[in-house]
Amino acid sequence: MTQYAPGCFMNAVGLTNPGADEAAQQFANLEVPEDRFLLCSIFGGSIEEIVEVAEKLAPFSDGLELNLSCPHAKGYGMDMGQDANLVKEITQAVKAVVNVPVIPKLTPNVPNIGEIASAAAEGGADALCAINTVGPVYYTAHGHPILTNTLGGMSGKSVLPIALKCVREIRQAVDLPIIGCGGISSADNVRAFEKEGAIVFGIGSALTGMNSASLAEYFTAIESDLVGESNLSEQLVHYDVPMDFESYTLVKNEKVTDDISILTFDGKLHVKPGEFVFTWIPGLGEKPFSALTDDPFSLVVIDVGIFTSNLIDLEPGSEVLVRGTYGTALEPTGKRVMAVAGGTGLAAVFQIARDFGNATIFMGARSKDRLYFSDECRDIAEVRIATDDGSEGYHGLVTELLRETLEGMDDLDSVVFYNCGPAPMVQAAEAVQRDFVGNDQVFSAIDYLTKCGVGICGACHCPDGRRICVDGPFINSS
Numbered sequence: 001m002t003q004y005a006p007g008c009f010m011n012a013v014g015l016t017n018p019g020a021d022e023a024a025q026q027f028a029n030l031e032v033p034e035d036r037f038l039l040c041s042i043f044g045g046s047i048e049e050i051v052e053v054a055e056k057l058a059p060f061s062d063g064l065e066l067n068l069s070c071p072h073a074k075g076y077g078m079d080m081g082q083d084a085n086l087v088k089e090i091t092q093a094v095k096a097v098v099n100v101p102v103i104p105k106l107t108p109n110v111p112n113i114g115e116i117a118s119a120a121a122e123g124g125a126d127a128l129c130a131i132n133t134v135g136p137v138y139y140t141a142h143g144h145p146i147l148t149n150t151l152g153g154m155s156g157k158s159v160l161p162i163a164l165k166c167v168r169e170i171r172q173a174v175d176l177p178i179i180g181c182g183g184i185s186s187a188d189n190v191r192a193f194e195k196e197g198a199i200v201f202g203i204g205s206a207l208t209g210m211n212s213a214s215l216a217e218y219f220t221a222i223e224s225d226l227v228g229e230s231n232l233s234e235q236l237v238h239y240d241v242p243m244d245f246e247s248y249t250l251v252k253n254e255k256v257t258d259d260i261s262i263l264t265f266d267g268k269l270h271v272k273p274g275e276f277v278f279t280w281i282p283g284l285g286e287k288p289f290s291a292l293t294d295d296p297f298s299l300v301v302i303d304v305g306i307f308t309s310n311l312i313d314l315e316p317g318s319e320v321l322v323r324g325t326y327g328t329a330l331e332p333t334g335k336r337v338m339a340v341a342g343g344t345g346l347a348a349v350f351q352i353a354r355d356f357g358n359a360t361i362f363m364g365a366r367s368k369d370r371l372y373f374s375d376e377c378r379d380i381a382e383v384r385i386a387t388d389d390g391s392e393g394y395h396g397l398v399t400e401l402l403r404e405t406l407e408g409m410d411d412l413d414s415v416v417f418y419n420c421g422p423a424p425m426v427q428a429a430e431a432v433q434r435d436f437v438g439n440d441q442v443f444s445a446i447d448y449l450t451k452c453g454v455g456i457c458g459a460c461h462c463p464d465g466r467r468i469c470v471d472g473p474f475i476n477s478s
């Protein structure tokens with residue numbers, strides 16, 4: 001996903017989903033409040049497949065939205081939704097097997113959306129939704145297409161006039177309830193859709209950059225605007241989310257081991273403790289990283305796949321493109337910092353220890369040769385090292401060293417813990433810490449799959465639903 005002007009987006013998220021069976025299982029565990037409606041968006045590559053998915057998900061849904069409109073998933077979505085006969089057939093086929101409302105979602109990328117709306121109505125649609133994204137379109141930065149898919153669908157502010165026109169044309173063609181969406185960011189936008197005939201309203205792109213607390217605040221504000229006569233909620237939209245890329249040149253690549261490198265770049269990056277960035281290598285993609293240091297900007301990278309193996313092999317003089325910063329910056333609490341780092345987790349905790357002061361860093365590694373940056377850590381904090389093979393420091397796991405240290409301490413109320421590293425290490429560290437302090441003193445960052453970085457794709461959700469790119473990456477384990 002990218003933002004080519006404030007509030008104007010383009011994405012090729014590509015209908016990411018866990019599959020109908022897994023989705024059905026997840027829905028079965030959802031507790032949907034009595035006064036809420038769970039509309040489940042489904043798609044398929046053929047009528048048969050759509051029907052099969054509908055049968056699987058209808059028992060867990062209050063309604064099914066048929067995605068006949070995604071512009072960047074070849075063979076799906078819009079490829080079907082541009083054909084009026086197919087729209088009618090699909091709607092009919094789904095209606096025949098489910099007994100919840102069926103709501104085709106229409107594409108604006110047709111010469112006559114009224115004709116498609118009429119076909120859906122003939123097929124028995126209970127309501128319609130419009131619009132999906134506009135396009136596909138194309139955009140570049142630093143001379144390269146930003147989206148790995150090259151083409152994507154346009155959303156946000158720039159599609160609002162198109163969406164209003166579509167809703168108007170649908171209303172003229174059919175008498176079904178309409179869910180209106182496309183570029184809504186304010187109560188006045190909702191009123192404009194209402195005037196054209198929509199009765200339910202969808203907001204997507206305007207939520208970019210909002211964490212869970214700001215989402216709740218925004219929806220409360222827009223509701224209060226709509227109940228009254230005001231138009232204040234748009235002030236809460238984050239039009240300043242940074243999605244442009246800055247160019248950095250690599251000046252030093254220090255190999256720690258075959259699979260770990262410290263990369264130092266030619267400039268400074270304004271990154272606060274707890275925040276992270278995306279590094280983009282055109283043609284290869286982009287991936288999230290913590291900055292080891294801000295001035296000069298440096299990264300520590302461990303090779304786990306295609307992107308990281310290319311990154312650790314970059315020669316000095318190479319350009320990398322960086323966007324961000326993202327995540328919620330941490331604030332000093334005044335308490336003593338105890339940071340537990342494994343692997344490249346040190347990158348996430350170094351600035352915390354440096355900037356918040358009074359810190360102890362627990363560094364864990366398999367063996368001495370995999371330790372890095374320990375002198376720099378000793379300059380800013382007390383350092384305790386554990387290696388699995390005993391080649392340096394404590395012989396054993398860093399979490400065992402942590403437990404022994406905590407057993408010898410009193411006044412643990414004045415300590416706050418920050419953990420970052422492989423998930424098993426983080427979970428083990430949390431378990432030790434919880435034996436000594438309350439959950440409110442324990443913060444951890446786990447590398448959940450992070451794609452957009454701005455809270456809109458949902459990829460990075462942790463088990464309780466928080467999105468780590470906006471609510472974290474350090475989250476309180478309570």
Ligand SMILES: Cc1cc2nc3c(=O)[nH]c(=O)nc-3n(C[C@H](O)[C@H](O)[C@H](O)COP(=O)(O)OP(=O)(O)OC[C@H]3O[C@@H](n4cnc5c(N)ncnc54)[C@H](O)[C@@H]3O)c2cc1C
Pocket residue numbers: 276287288289290291299300301302303304305306307308309344347348446447448449450451473
């Ligand atoms: C907030 C945050 C900070 C991070 N900081 C660092 C760091 O300082 N140094 C470092 O070496 N690594 C860091 N990572 C992890 C790094 O992003 C992944 O190792 C990298 O994306 C792997 O890409 P790949 O193509 O090399 O591997 P792939 O072959 O794509 O995947 C290998 C494994 O890497 C992980 N991974 C892949 N894609 C992502 C993704 N988009 N987001 C998260 N994990 C992914 C998965 O566990 C996957 O199984 C961080 C991740 C997050 C979310």
Ligand SMILES: Cc1cc2nc3c(=O)[nH]c(=O)nc-3n(C[C@H](O)[C@H](O)[C@H](O)COP(=O)(O)O)c2cc1C
Pocket residue numbers: 001009011013015016041067070105131132133154155156157159181182183184202203204205206456457
């Ligand atoms: C990142 C992103 C992912 C989207 N994924 C889907 C999708 O899976 N299915 C769908 O029907 N629409 C999808 N859309 C389209 C939105 O639901 C919405 O129709 C469109 O973005 C216009 O509304 P907006 O301007 O408020 O975002 C997506 C939009 C964005 C920005």
Ligand code: FES
Pocket residue numbers: 449450451452453454455456457458459460461467468469470
């Ligand atoms: S919501 Fe997209 S990565 Fe967090």
